[in-house]
Every structure is written in structure tokens, then in C-alpha cells.
Amino acid sequence: MxxxxxxxxxxxxxxxxxxxxxxxxxxxxxxxxxxxxxxxxxxxxxxxxxxxxxxxxxxxxxxxxxxxxxxxxxxxxxxxxxxxxxxxxxxxxxxxxxxxxxxxxxxxxxxxxxxxxxxxxxxxxxxxxxxxxxxxxxxxxxxxxxxxxxxxxxxxxxxxxxxxxxxxxxxxxxxxxxxxxxxxxxxxxxxxxxxxxxxxxxxxxxxxxxxxxxxxxxxxxxxxxxxxxxxxxxxxxxxxxxxxxxWRNDNYYGVGAGAHGYINNERYYNVKPVPHYIKSMNENHSAVKETIELSETEKIEEEMFLGLRMTEGVSKERFRGKFNVGLDEYYKDELSFLKDKKWITDDGRHIALTDSGRMVGNEVFIAFLKSS
Ligand code: SF4
The missing domain is CATH 3.80.30.20 (tm_1862 like domain)
Incomplete structure (x- = not known):
């Protein structure tokens, strides 16, 4: 749902x-x-x-x-x-x-x-x-x-x-x-x-x-x-x-001027401002301005950035279910580096930020970047 x-x-x-x-x-x-x-x-x-x-x-x-x-x-x-x-x-x-x-x-x-x-x-x-x-x-x-x-x-x-x-x-x-x-x-x-x-x-x-x-x-x-x-x-x-x-990077719809959604692995962005939105709906029955299909690498990166915002962190089980690969395997070197820094914890089921990891959030997020 x-x-x-x-x-x-x-x-x-x-x-x-x-x-x-x-x-x-x-x-x-x-x-x-x-x-x-x-x-x-x-x-x-x-x-x-x-x-x-x-x-x-x-x-x-x-x-x-x-x-x-x-x-x-x-x-x-x-x-x-x-x-x-x-x-x-x-x-x-x-x-x-x-x-x-x-x-x-x-x-x-x-x-x-x-x-x-x-x-x-x-x-x-x-x-x-x-x-x-x-x-x-x-x-x-x-x-x-x-x-x-x-x-x-x-x-x-x-x-x-x-x-x-x-x-x-x-x-x-x-x-x-x-x-x-x-x-x-x-x-x-x-x-x-x-x-x-x-x-x-x-x-x-x-x-x-x-x-x-x-x-x-x-x-x-x-x-x-x-x-x-x-x-x-x-x-x-x-x-x-x-x-x-x-934060769990699940699908959702967004409706209205400037709203965005994430459906079937595509992110879409609606037109804005208000007059453009009304015109677009009246003339095209759609307000979508742009659709971006994410690569597998980008989806994984988003899973990490968003999931790490939560105290519970990123679930290894959900990660495998979504991407067909283990989180430990995919990010072996990165996890080892971040654990050495004491910026993440690993309870066997989730990877989560420590308090000090939360304070340097961006540095942790950058470590998970594989695209570009
Ligand atoms: S201008 Fe409107 S949308 Fe922006 S913070 Fe104030 S009440 Fe909220």
C-alpha cells in the first residue's frame, strides 16, 4: 500500500x-x-x-x-x-x-x-x-x-x-x-x-x-x-x-503544484507555480514536468541517505529484499571505514548512525556514494 x-x-x-x-x-x-x-x-x-x-x-x-x-x-x-x-x-x-x-x-x-x-x-x-x-x-x-x-x-x-x-x-x-x-x-x-x-x-x-x-x-x-x-x-x-x-525510500504519490512523487522506481516532479499547475491540469490532465528514472546505484545510495536519518537505521533484510544483494557485501570497505571512525553501528540487522556520526552526517553520507 x-x-x-x-x-x-x-x-x-x-x-x-x-x-x-x-x-x-x-x-x-x-x-x-x-x-x-x-x-x-x-x-x-x-x-x-x-x-x-x-x-x-x-x-x-x-x-x-x-x-x-x-x-x-x-x-x-x-x-x-x-x-x-x-x-x-x-x-x-x-x-x-x-x-x-x-x-x-x-x-x-x-x-x-x-x-x-x-x-x-x-x-x-x-x-x-x-x-x-x-x-x-x-x-x-x-x-x-x-x-x-x-x-x-x-x-x-x-x-x-x-x-x-x-x-x-x-x-x-x-x-x-x-x-x-x-x-x-x-x-x-x-x-x-x-x-x-x-x-x-x-x-x-x-x-x-x-x-x-x-x-x-x-x-x-x-x-x-x-x-x-x-x-x-x-x-x-x-x-x-x-x-x-x-525515509524508508518507499513509493508514494505527490499531488499539487511543485509536488513530487516516487512511483515504480521513478521520481516525478510537478510543475509550479499555481497558474502553471492549473493550466497544465486543464490542458494535459497531467502536471508532471519531469520524470527521472533512477539507476540501481542511485536507488541504493538513496536507501542509505534516507535510512540513516532514522535512529533504527537501514535494515539489512529490506536492503537485500529490494536490491538482491547484501548490504555488508555491497558496502564492505565503506562499512569497515565508518566503523573504524565510530560513526556507524551494526547490530547484525541494521546499520545506524552513532551520536558522533549524526554530528558529521554529510561525511557519512558521502562515504556511501558510488555513482558519478
Ligand atoms: S510561508 Fe507558509 S509554507 Fe512557508 S513556513 Fe510560513 S506558513 Fe509555512
Whole structure:
């Protein structure tokens, strides 16, 4: 069974660090976009999914009527046997929208909290503030959608270790089932990128960032959140099944502007931005811009990069099942080199990163490159 990602590229406000495929929702052809999205979903070969993830942009930026159209189509045309997640921003989690999500079978919410510090939230140009976070979580709990992931960021402008400790205290108090805690990455074509180039904004250097990462990992472990991926933390039963589809390098569909998928060993990429996507769907009944067939070597490399992100690592059994060769045999010299460096562990069933391996992640990943 496969997974499905649905992209909603609209936001009520544009954050200063964001390089996702998104656009301000005001004056956008949102209804036409949903028509195109439905058209694309009708072309999918599979109708039964183990996970569905609706992300963005911000899906909760849609009106209730638009949300209902999307949810209704999914419920009438697909089955979702497992995790069904919607991304949401704290200021947009209204009772009406939550009722809709709940009534149409959504069973998990990914809440974009990012920081508990109002000054930092302003610098990020987030649309929510500190109070919205608590209000939205209260709504989620009351309606019985208590399976939510709290998305946080560190390495933010002006952030101190005290800010991280404050976030940890709120996490401990609120007890979300899942935490994603990513480092801020400054991407080109963002407001932050330009501000840094002009010398108007500073962020921490690599050493400080590494210290903050350790602080986050230790802090979450101390309050009972096991780490199961480089930036994700949860008890086993609440690990994100949808994201594990990506990290296990399994097949999935992606629909919407700029979305991508991985089906039958081919990666495909949809057109963007929104008007191009709508036009392409209306004229060609397809939005695929590019399809890349991966060589066996590239598939194996991806299996390693993605799998090593998880604490459990890369399964030797799955590796043999997929590639018809043993991992120990295929990467004999590389594994020996990495074990000598103490960057990986081998329990006989999985190859996984050690703590020091995690800190030098890229060097480990490079060791597994055989193509090019
Ligand atoms: S809400 Fe999310 S997708 Fe929208 S601008 Fe902010 S970070 Fe980007």
C-alpha cells in the first residue's frame, strides 16, 4: 500500500525563512486549484493508501467550504488505513475547521509552532503568537484530535539557550505526541537570505548550531521523547508513518503544484507555480514536468541517505529484499571505514548512525556514494 502527499500552496502570510512552494492566498484562484487537484487525484492508479499527508503552504488557510470539498473528495474516493495528517497553523485552527477535519477522518495534525517567543515569531513573520499556540492545542484536545505533532525550529535569529529551555518546558507541560525540531536553514530567495547578505541579520555559526542541536536532543530525551530520526522525536506508536515512507525510500504519490512523487522506481516532479499547475491540469490532465528514472546505484545510495536519518537505521533484510544483494557485501570497505571512525553501528540487522556520526552526517553520507 502506498502513501499520498497533497500540496496546498496557500498561506495567509509569508514567513521570512520559507522557500517552500507557496503563495499569499489573497486573490489566488483557490477554487480552480482545488478543481485541478481533484482532477490530478482522479488520475492516480491507487485508491487505497496507508497514509495521507496534506501539507503546504498551509492547508488550514483554505476556507471551510474549500476544505470540505477537498476532504469530501478524499473520503468518497480513497481509503486511508493509517495516519491521515493535516498541517495547521495555530491561528487558523478554528472550531469549524477542526470539526471538518475530525468528521472526515483526519486523525493527526502537524501544528506549526516554531517558537514560544513572541519576538522571534515576529522576526519569522509567523501569523500566530504565543497565545494562539495554547488556544489551538486546547481546541485540538477538546475535539479529540490529541494526536498532534508540534513543529519547532532552533538556530533562530536572536534565540538563546534559554529560549530552547523555555520551549522544552512547554513541551513537557503540553505533552504533544510527536515533536519535529528542525534547525533553521537559510535558503536562497528568502527574506532572511537577503537580510544576511546585507549584514542586517546574524545567525549562529556551525559550532553554536551543533551545541544547540545537542541541547535539543538531550533536553527532549530528558523529558521522555525518544529520538527516532535526526529531527523527529516520539514514542514508537506515535512515530510519523507517513514520513517513514520517505525515509524508508518507499513509493508514494505527490499531488499539487511543485509536488513530487516516487512511483515504480521513478521520481516525478510537478510543475509550479499555481497558474502553471492549473493550466497544465486543464490542458494535459497531467502536471508532471519531469520524470527521472533512477539507476540501481542511485536507488541504493538513496536507501542509505534516507535510512540513516532514522535512529533504527537501514535494515539489512529490506536492503537485500529490494536490491538482491547484501548490504555488508555491497558496502564492505565503506562499512569497515565508518566503523573504524565510530560513526556507524551494526547490530547484525541494521546499520545506524552513532551520536558522533549524526554530528558529521554529510561525511557519512558521502562515504556511501558510488555513482558519478
Ligand atoms: S506558513 Fe509555512 S509554507 Fe507558509 S510561508 Fe510560513 S513556513 Fe512557508
Amino acid at each position: 502506498k502513501s499520498l502527499y497533497i500540496h496546498i500552496p496557500f498561506c495567509n502570510r509569508i514567513c521570512t525563512y520559507c522557500d517552500f512552494t507557496k503563495v499569499l492566498i489573497k486573490n489566488q484562484p483557490v477554487d480552480d486549484y482545488i478543481d485541478a487537484l481533484i482532477m490530478e487525484m482522479k488520475t492516480l492508479e491507487h485508491k487505497d493508501f496507508k497514509t495521507v499527508y496534506v501539507g503546504g503552504g498551509t492547508p488550514t488557510a483554505l476556507s471551510e467550504a474549500q476544505l470540505e470539498r477537498l476532504l469530501k473528495f478524499i473520503s468518497e474516493n480513497f481509503t486511508v488505513s493509517g495516519e491521515y495528517t493535516f498541517e495547521a497553523n495555530p491561528d487558523e485552527v478554528t472550531t469549524g475547521k477542526l470539526d471538518l477535519l475530525k468528521n472526515y477522518g483526519v486523525n493527526r495534525v502537524s501544528l506549526g509552532v516554531q517558537s514560544f517567543n513572541d519576538d522571534i515569531l515576529k522576526v519569522l513573520n509567523r501569523s500566530h503568537d504565543f497565545d494562539d499556540i495554547f488556544r489551538s492545542i486546547d481546541h485540538l484536545e477538546k475535539i479529540g484530535l490529541s494526536n498532534y505533532s508540534m513543529d519547532l525550529m532552533y538556530n533562530l535569529p536572536g534565540e538563546t539557550f534559554n529560549d530552547i529551555d523555555t520551549s522544552l518546558r512547554y513541551v513537557e507541560e503540553l505533552k504533544p505526541k510527536h515533536i519535529s525540531w528542525y534547525s533553521l536553514i537559510i535558503e536562497p530567495h528568502t527574506v532572511f537570505y537577503n537580510e544576511i547578505k546585507k549584514g542586517r541579520l546574524k545567525i549562529d555559526d556551525d559550532n553554536k548550531e551543533a551545541e544547540k542541536y545537542l541541547h535539543v536532543m538531550d533536553g527532549l530525551q530528558a523529558i521522555g521523547y525518544p529520538q527516532y530520526e535526526i529531527s523527529n522525536f516520539a514514542e514508537k506508536e506515535y512515530e510519523s508513518e507517513h514520513n517513514k515512507t520517505y
